[in-house]
Amino acid sequence: MSGGEGALLTAAGLTKLYGARIGCMDVSLELHAGEVLAVVGESGSGKSTLLALLATQLRPTRGRIRYRMRDGVVRDLFALAEAERRFLLRTDWGFVHQDARLGLRMGVSAGGNVGERLMAVGWRNYGRIRGEALDWLTRVEIDGERIDDLPTTFSGGMRQRLQIAKNMVTAPRLVFMDEPTGGLDVSVQARLLDLMRGLVADHALAVVIVTHDLAVARLLSHRLLVMRHGRVIETGLTDQVLDDPREPYTQLLVSADLRG
Amino acid sequence: MTGGISYNFAYLDEQSKRSIRRAILKAVAIPGYQVPFPSREMPMPYGWGTGGVQVTASILGPHDVLKVIDQGADDTTNAVSIRQFFARTAGVRTTTDTGAASIIQTRHRLPEAPLAEGQIVVYQVPIPEPLRFLEPRESETRQMHALEDYGLMHVKLYEDIARHGHIATAYAYPVMVEDRYLMDPSPTPKFDNPKMHMSPALQLFGAGREQRIYALPPYTRVVSLDFDDHPFARTRFEKPCALCGARDSYLDEVIIDDAGGRMFVCSDTDYCEGRRAQAAAAGGAP
Numbered sequence: 001m002s003g004g005e006g007a008l009l010t011a012a013g014l015t016k017l018y019g020a021r022i023g024c025m026d027v028s029l030e031l032h033a034g035e036v037l038a039v040v041g042e043s044g045s046g047k048s049t050l051l052a053l054l055a056t057q058l059r060p061t062r063g064r065i066r067y068r069m070r071d072g073v074v075r076d077l078f079a080l081a082e083a084e085r086r087f088l089l090r091t092d093w094g095f096v097h098q099d100a101r102l103g104l105r106m107g108v109s110a111g112g113n114v115g116e117r118l119m120a121v122g123w124r125n126y127g128r129i130r131g132e133a134l135d136w137l138t139r140v141e142i143d144g145e146r147i148d149d150l151p152t153t154f155s156g157g158m159r160q161r162l163q164i165a166k167n168m169v170t171a172p173r174l175v176f177m178d179e180p181t182g183g184l185d186v187s188v189q190a191r192l193l194d195l196m197r198g199l200v201a202d203h204a205l206a207v208v209i210v211t212h213d214l215a216v217a218r219l220l221s222h223r224l225l226v227m228r229h230g231r232v233i234e235t236g237l238t239d240q241v242l243d244d245p246r247e248p249y250t251q252l253l254v255s256a257d258l259r260g
Numbered sequence: 261m262t263g264g265i266s267y268n269f270a271y272l273d274e275q276s277k278r279s280i281r282r283a284i285l286k287a288v289a290i291p292g293y294q295v296p297f298p299s300r301e302m303p304m305p306y307g308w309g310t311g312g313v314q315v316t317a318s319i320l321g322p323h324d325v326l327k328v329i330d331q332g333a334d335d336t337t338n339a340v341s342i343r344q345f346f347a348r349t350a351g352v353r354t355t356t357d358t359g360a361a362s363i364i365q366t367r368h369r370l371p372e373a374p375l376a377e378g379q380i381v382v383y384q385v386p387i388p389e390p391l392r393f394l395e396p397r398e399s400e401t402r403q404m405h406a407l408e409d410y411g412l413m414h415v416k417l418y419e420d421i422a423r424h425g426h427i428a429t430a431y432a433y434p435v436m437v438e439d440r441y442l443m444d445p446s447p448t449p450k451f452d453n454p455k456m457h458m459s460p461a462l463q464l465f466g467a468g469r470e471q472r473i474y475a476l477p478p479y480t481r482v483v484s485l486d487f488d489d490h491p492f493a494r495t496r497f498e499k500p501c502a503l504c505g506a507r508d509s510y511l512d513e514v515i516i517d518d519a520g521g522r523m524f525v526c527s528d529t530d531y532c533e534g535r536r537a538q539a540a541a542a543g544g545a546p
Contacts, residue, residue: 083407105415112419119418120411126421126487148422 008033008174008206009054013063016049022230023049026063029225029232033173034204038211038221038238040253046230047210048178054208055095055176056085070173090117094167094175098182100159103166104151110137110162111147117170136165140195157188161195168199177209181216193219214254218242226250270317270350276300280318280473284464287475292437293405294388299471303345308338309367310468312384313345316365319380319464320346325353327361332369332510332527339367356530368431370452372509372531375461377478383446385467388474390434390444410442413485421490430495436483443474443482450484451495451510457482501526504535 009031016023024046031037039047052058054065056077065077070092080088089095097103104113114133115123123129134144140161142154151159160180167175180196181189197220199205211217217224217238224241226234226249234247245251268274276298283297302310320326326346330339334356342365343354355361358371365382375381391401394412404410413434420428433450437443445453446465456463456476463476476482484492500507502523509531511524526532 082403083409086407086409108415108419109422111422112415115418116411116415119414120409122411124414124488126418127489129418130422 006032008035008068010066011054011063012065014050014053014060014065015062016046016053016058017061022046023058024053024227025230027232028063029235031174031206031208033206034200035223036200036205036207036209036221037223037225038209038217039225039227040211040214040217041227042212042253045227047227049230050227051176051178051208051210055093056080056089087121090120091170092172092174094164094172096160096163096167096175096177096180098179100151100156100163103163104159106150106152109148109150110142110154113151113162113166114169117166121170132169133165136169137162139168140165141191155188156184157192160184160192164195164199168203171203172205174206174208177207177211179211179213180209181211181213189216196220214242226253267349269322270320270346270352271303272300272314272317276314277318280314283473284315284318284475287464287473288462288477290441291476291480292441292443292474294472294474296471297473299468302468304341306469307386309342309365309384311466311470311473312365312367312382312468313342313466314468315382315464315466315473316342316346316363317350319382320350320352320363322350322352324362325355325360327355327358327364327530328366329364329369329371329528329530330367331512332371333529335529357534358530368447368449369510369527370448370455372506372526372528373534375455375459377460379461381459381461381463383448383463383465385444385446385465385472386469387432388444388446388465388467388470388472390432390442405441408440410436413442414487417485417487417490421487427486427490427492433492434485436485437476438481439483442485445482449495449510450492453482453484453492454494456480497524499524501532504532504539506532506535 007030012028014027015025027050039050041047053060059078066074067077068074111130111133114136115129118129118132134147137144137147142158142161151162154162181192200207209220221238224238225232228249234241234250242254245254279298283295287295300314302313304310328339328343330336346352347354358373363380367384389401391404391412394416395401417427431449432444432447433453435443435445435453445456458479460478462478465474486492497511501509501511503525506526509526509528512527513522513524515522
């Protein structure tokens with residue numbers, strides 16, 4: 001296993017057991033700045049557990065994660081103090097949920113949602129917070145006139161874009177995404193994917209995206225990680241894995257979905 | 261004592277008082293921090309000031325002089341019954357004169373007359389947690405206090421400005437205590453927030469149902485939250501009090517007839533009466 005001088009995030013031997021059941025087993029990976037890594041696999045394959053571990057929402061049974069902080073120092077994520085972890089989560093990281101209700105405050109206006117992170121890191125000027133929120137709403141193609149509307153009045157696609165704006169406002173370097181296009185119709189999915197591709201390119205964003213949709217993986221990701229029964233069974237460049245899958249299970253997965 | 265029933269001094273048993281006093285000491289040592297305490301059943305319903313009554317009972321001595329106000333007034337039901345409760349169970353002297361009182365139990369107001377060193381204000385608090393309506397999980401809000409993670413409170417003020425054009429929170433206006441703990445000043449009007457700042461009196465807050473006590477020791481910094489470009493502003497009234505002419509007091513709107521007639525008068529009855537008596541003595545009402 002290489003130490004990964006330039007790696008943004010390095011996971012080694014990540015294992016999560018739910019009692020006797022395996023959440024995920026012995027996963028090691030490296031993620032570099034600006035790299036998009038897709039995790040694919042069927043339901044119950046452990047991809048959401050892996051994402052939760054990487055995002056420090058779950059503590060691993062074994063294994064560790066090291067992360068290169070903004071100041072260049074590599075830290076063990078599970079050795080961070082809670083205050084440091086929270087700060088990391090709301091500045092350098094983002095998390096886009098499949099269900100926007102988990103990522104947004106539904107009782108708070110769109111502007112308040114986007115401004116929350118800024119206020120959490122000490123912004124105390126209403127005009128500037130609002131200006132920044134407006135800027136980001138525009139960038140994710142939400143009409144500025146909707147800034148004071150509640151997310152409950154937004155469509156599914158708009159909620160996802162609002163979630164993205166809320167995460168992007170502190171210029172994170174790493175964003176976790178859990179099926180961000182799930183449950184959206186195809187044209188809305190396409191717009192969202194376009195937007196995400198643009199953001200990734202413009203901001204050199206590293207992304208770990210969990211999806212069961214291989215088309216999403218092909219469009220967005222550089223590298224692919226195929227999971228089954230909690231283990232990584234195949235990994236490589238996205239095109240390579242999808243065009244020339246080696247494992248029988250991956251072949252099955254690819255042949256079952258030809259949209260990509 | 262009436263009917264041969266005798267209570268312990270100030271109703272509560274001594275062990276309960278001791279445990280409450282321990283909580284009060286801790287609260288004074290950590291200004292603004294909510295200390296859990298073993299709240300007792302009191303002979304009044306929750307919401308009527310069971311927290312404040314327990315705090316008062318614990319600190320009351322036989323030589324204390326007690327004043328009780330409800331929304332500033334000495335003569336409303338809640339104030340009258342609590343005053344009688346202690347007159348009966350502790351036999352202490354009671355007063356309506358702010359200056360003469362050593363302990364002032366209050367619901368939702370601070371007296372207009374400046375407080376002095378040695379005086380203690382006891383607030384009745386319904387909901388001690390300022391973050392309650394933003395984050396309902398107590399486990400989470402405790403952690404937010406521990407980590408000084410208070411950005412969410414500004415989200416509420418942001419929403420106020422976005423909806424109303426100004427910070428519309430007029431009571432229970434959140435404050436920072438000694439640059440450390442976020443505190444709900446109980447449902448006092450924000451008009452009273454500046455009086456809490458650097459007050460020479462000891463201020464104790466008791467929430468009976470929620471089993472929390474918190475405190476502001478004398479001369480504690482209490483700063484109302486705001487934005488740089490939307491600073492905290494004290495409530496202002498266009499007219500003076502219709503009875504005493506005061507321009508510096510908090511006014512209640514009183515409906516006076518069935519035709520929609522109304523007047524604005526001081527909510528602090530003692531302050532208003534004092535001013536009127538003074539004017540009468542000077543030989544002419546304003």
